[in-house]
Amino acid sequence: MSMSDTPVHDQVSGRADTLSMSVDSGKRKTIVMKFGGTSVGTIERIRIVAQRVKAEHAQGRRVAVVVSAMAGVTNQMVGYCAELDPLADPKEYDAVVASGEQVTSGLVAIALQALGVPARSFQGWQIPLVTDDAHGKASIDGVDGTELLKCLDNGIVPVIAGFQGVGPDNRIATLGRGGSDTSAVAIAAAIHADQCDIYTDVDGIYTTDPRIVKRARKLDRITYEEMLELASVGAKVLQTRSVGLAMREGVRVRVLSSFSETDDDSGSIVVDEDEIVEKELVAGIASSHDEAKLSVRGIPDRPGIAAAIFGPLAAANINVDMIVQNTGVDRMTNMTFTVGKSDEAAARAVLEKAHGIIQYGELETSHNVVKISVVGVGMRSNAGLAATMFGTLAERGINVQVISTSEIKISVLIDSEYKELAMRALHTAYGLDKKEEPST
Amino acid sequence: MSMSDTPVHDQVSGRADTLSMSVDSGKRKTIVMKFGGTSVGTIERIRIVAQRVKAEHAQGRRVAVVVSAMAGVTNQMVGYCAELDPLADPKEYDAVVASGEQVTSGLVAIALQALGVPARSFQGWQIPLVTDDAHGKASIDGVDGTELLKCLDNGIVPVIAGFQGVGPDNRIATLGRGGSDTSAVAIAAAIHADQCDIYTDVDGIYTTDPRIVKRARKLDRITYEEMLELASVGAKVLQTRSVGLAMREGVRVRVLSSFSETDDDSGSIVVDEDEIVEKELVAGIASSHDEAKLSVRGIPDRPGIAAAIFGPLAAANINVDMIVQNTGVDRMTNMTFTVGKSDEAAARAVLEKAHGIIQYGELETSHNVVKISVVGVGMRSNAGLAATMFGTLAERGINVQVISTSEIKISVLIDSEYKELAMRALHTAYGLDKKEEPST
Numbered sequence: 001m002s003m004s005d006t007p008v009h010d011q012v013s014g015r016a017d018t019l020s021m022s023v024d025s026g027k028r029k030t031i032v033m034k035f036g037g038t039s040v041g042t043i044e045r046i047r048i049v050a051q052r053v054k055a056e057h058a059q060g061r062r063v064a065v066v067v068s069a070m071a072g073v074t075n076q077m078v079g080y081c082a083e084l085d086p087l088a089d090p091k092e093y094d095a096v097v098a099s100g101e102q103v104t105s106g107l108v109a110i111a112l113q114a115l116g117v118p119a120r121s122f123q124g125w126q127i128p129l130v131t132d133d134a135h136g137k138a139s140i141d142g143v144d145g146t147e148l149l150k151c152l153d154n155g156i157v158p159v160i161a162g163f164q165g166v167g168p169d170n171r172i173a174t175l176g177r178g179g180s181d182t183s184a185v186a187i188a189a190a191i192h193a194d195q196c197d198i199y200t201d202v203d204g205i206y207t208t209d210p211r212i213v214k215r216a217r218k219l220d221r222i223t224y225e226e227m228l229e230l231a232s233v234g235a236k237v238l239q240t241r242s243v244g245l246a247m248r249e250g251v252r253v254r255v256l257s258s259f260s261e262t263d264d265d266s267g268s269i270v271v272d273e274d275e276i277v278e279k280e281l282v283a284g285i286a287s288s289h290d291e292a293k294l295s296v297r298g299i300p301d302r303p304g305i306a307a308a309i310f311g312p313l314a315a316a317n318i319n320v321d322m323i324v325q326n327t328g329v330d331r332m333t334n335m336t337f338t339v340g341k342s343d344e345a346a347a348r349a350v351l352e353k354a355h356g357i358i359q360y361g362e363l364e365t366s367h368n369v370v371k372i373s374v375v376g377v378g379m380r381s382n383a384g385l386a387a388t389m390f391g392t393l394a395e396r397g398i399n400v401q402v403i404s405t406s407e408i409k410i411s412v413l414i415d416s417e418y419k420e421l422a423m424r425a426l427h428t429a430y431g432l433d434k435k436e437e438p439s440t
Numbered sequence: 441m442s443m444s445d446t447p448v449h450d451q452v453s454g455r456a457d458t459l460s461m462s463v464d465s466g467k468r469k470t471i472v473m474k475f476g477g478t479s480v481g482t483i484e485r486i487r488i489v490a491q492r493v494k495a496e497h498a499q500g501r502r503v504a505v506v507v508s509a510m511a512g513v514t515n516q517m518v519g520y521c522a523e524l525d526p527l528a529d530p531k532e533y534d535a536v537v538a539s540g541e542q543v544t545s546g547l548v549a550i551a552l553q554a555l556g557v558p559a560r561s562f563q564g565w566q567i568p569l570v571t572d573d574a575h576g577k578a579s580i581d582g583v584d585g586t587e588l589l590k591c592l593d594n595g596i597v598p599v600i601a602g603f604q605g606v607g608p609d610n611r612i613a614t615l616g617r618g619g620s621d622t623s624a625v626a627i628a629a630a631i632h633a634d635q636c637d638i639y640t641d642v643d644g645i646y647t648t649d650p651r652i653v654k655r656a657r658k659l660d661r662i663t664y665e666e667m668l669e670l671a672s673v674g675a676k677v678l679q680t681r682s683v684g685l686a687m688r689e690g691v692r693v694r695v696l697s698s699f700s701e702t703d704d705d706s707g708s709i710v711v712d713e714d715e716i717v718e719k720e721l722v723a724g725i726a727s728s729h730d731e732a733k734l735s736v737r738g739i740p741d742r743p744g745i746a747a748a749i750f751g752p753l754a755a756a757n758i759n760v761d762m763i764v765q766n767t768g769v770d771r772m773t774n775m776t777f778t779v780g781k782s783d784e785a786a787a788r789a790v791l792e793k794a795h796g797i798i799q800y801g802e803l804e805t806s807h808n809v810v811k812i813s814v815v816g817v818g819m820r821s822n823a824g825l826a827a828t829m830f831g832t833l834a835e836r837g838i839n840v841q842v843i844s845t846s847e848i849k850i851s852v853l854i855d856s857e858y859k860e861l862a863m864r865a866l867h868t869a870y871g872l873d874k875k876e877e878p879s880t
Contacts, residue, residue, distance in 0.1 A: 084487070084551050092550045095545065096543050102542070113532070
């Protein structure tokens with residue numbers, strides 16, 4: 001029953017430490033530039049990416065590049081595998097799907113060379129970037145920075161195929177969808193990069209989704225903890241695992257647009273709390289539709305009820321997120337909680353099987369819910385922030401069904417039809433609205 | 441000035457010998473099945489390939505599969521590289537282009553598993569199949585059969601990405617266009633296969649091109665030497681290098697169709713001369729348009745003329761194929777010879793530069809020529825076979841411009857407009873016509 005889906009395996013070996021210490025890279029900034037699928041979606045866009053890299057290289061920076069597959073290619077490969085066998089062997093799936101990043105790495109290296117920038121491609125097995133054997137959704141066990149640092153020391157730009165590594169079985173392993181962000185952070189840690197720039201199709205991290213709240217504001221800085229919570233509760237800009245890894249390894253991650261002009265101050269940067277001078281109480285508001293609400297009603301109230309319900313769910317590897325228990329006057333209790341939508345059917349089956357033990361009256365499921373989360377390091381010291389949330393929602397007549405909190409987050413489950421209203425109201429209430437526009 | 445373009449580097453290590461000796465594979469036949477790009481061009485065709493492999497596997501055979509990229513994919517990748525840089529770094533070109541075979545190997549493994557056949561893919565670096573560092577057209581330096589034999593011993597079908605290996609620099613290297621045939625033969629040698637079956641879009645090796653000579657006959661058997669000569673003078677069915685490697689390693693190569701029903705006697709087999717009981721004097725007739733004719737006229741006749749002409753050409757790495765020298769009555773001599781069309785401009789430049797030394801009158805070039813070659817082991821013992829060629833061509837009024845011979849081959853250069861006439865006449869004269877139809 002974990003509160004977040006962040007795996008804890010990803011780690012980076014210190015094998016490269018000795019080498020990096022011995023070279024004089026003290027004055028030159030080392031950066032990782034990561035480009036997603038849309039940024040390298042065509043040959044023309046690959047040329048633009050190469051120009052961006054050249055511009056950094058020309059400033060005397062040591063640059064390593066991490067790339068995704070050209071947009072659409074991964075889906076095509078996944079489609080091929082599924083057409084042959086919807087339950088295709090993950091090891092073969094990985095060999096097929098990882099080819100997309102292999103192609104991009106070679107093409108970007110060619111594009112850089114054509115601009116006069118020395119470059120070479122690296123596949124996961126060539127680095128090596130070693131993963132565990134969970135093919136299709138592997139975690140990084142270690143990255144050997146030696147070969148990459150040799151390139152950087154010689155003025156060569158390594159262009160690394162993201163999303164892939166090599167497992168203990170000497171076979172290609174992929175990190176799961178969006179894994180290129182995690183690759184980039186792991187590479188940045190292994191080469192002791194000063195910064196990991198994630199080029200994407202938005203120009204930074206916002207206080208909330210600008211498509212829902214027009215007054216959403218781009219954040220210049222956000223802490224790892226806040227970004228991690230926001231990513232885990234619905235913000236899509238960075239993969240949760242990549243943020244967790246960046247936090248553990250102390251990698252400064254910057255998110256910026258690959259489709260507009262940028263400079264050293266562009267985008268949003270994810271850093272340690274110590275680096276942020278003027279801390280805001282609340283960093284952002286996220287929403288998630290990935291929850292299903294289950295209510296187990298009419299349970300005879302007795303000790304051990306929670307264990308009787310959540311024990312079997314944990315045994316079935318089902319993550320339970322938010323929980324609320326209401327005890328009625330008639331000595332009957334109701335337990336309401338959320339699970340991931342993809343786990344709903346399995347959760348129902350587990351509970352129906354356990355009916356004899358729990359002896360509940362009825363089991364209800366609802367999809368008609370949305371989880372709204374407010375995240376900010378200010379919550380640690382300011383108890384009034386929770387009250388602001390409940391007060392704001394109550395004023396709008398929005399009923400809170402379930403509540404969960406962590407050190408720097410409050411999440412509420414509400415009826416999904418109130419989603420936009422709740423987000424806009426909370427955005428204003430927490431003082432997150434853009435200054436330029438009136439916050440009425 | 442070699443007579444053929446067969447490289448001599450490809451070799452197969454015996455590293456797997458000890459292992460293969462220790463297992464009891466005495467009674468079970470081991471075969472390699474190689475499928476070209478059109479045979480795996482769609483998901484549906486990949487399913488058909490898997491069914492063919494399953495049929496062999498079900499007979500209790502130990503089967504290894506070698507695959508090309510899906511038809512069209514390699515050209516797409518080559519196009520991407522060329523669009524970025526027509527002179528793309530061969531190492532990056534290799535990383536990009538080799539992805540095609542990687543995808544097919546994984547997909548064929550999935551298709552086999554879906555049919556209940558245990559299978560796993562192998563990339564060149566996983567075997568490893570080690571090449572030299574001539575990226576883009578690498579030769580095989582050695583194949584370690586250990587991992588492949590482990591699979592076979594466990595009833596698993598290894599599905600190997602053809603066309604690719606790993607260079608001494610730990611980078612992906614490709615073997616040049618058509619290199620998957622060579623991969624298949626090298627794999628067959630490494631796992632001591634009884635036979636290497638090359639599935640393609642024709643149903644065997646013919647006495648000549650059936651599109652030109654309707655009475656062309658499929659050969660049940662042909663010797664390595666004959667196939668090697670035929671491949672080097674224009675027969676396209678097998679890559680020259682693959683035949684040379686098969687000959688040196690003693691791999692029986694069978695060519696058969698992947699688009700029709702086949703059995704153990706289908707197609708044509710390339711074997712050692714000793715295995716052919718009823719030898720035919722002539723195996724086949726091939727034609728090639730890849731030659732350019734150069735004539736250096738009006739050279740003062742003196743010793744050392746040949747060295748003065750061919751020395752600089754050799755120094756410029758230009759292969760000269762056929763040579764004829766005519767000395768006139770006026771103490772002037774003419775030298776006529778052929779080079780590959782792609783070398784023509786370079787050859788002209790070399791000769792123009794050497795004009796002061798050679799002191800020739802004029803330099804003429806012609807593309808309007810075709811090389812017709814008759815190949816057969818019978819030539820070793822039967823001098824009359826050459827006479828048949830010249831007599832047949834003379835009867836038709838076809839002028840022979842240049843002649844070259846090897847132990848088992850006679851090639852003549854003629855005006856290209858006589859190509860079909862010459863081929864049909866020679867086919868009949870050497871008794872190669874199909875029996876069923878009248879040979880008038």
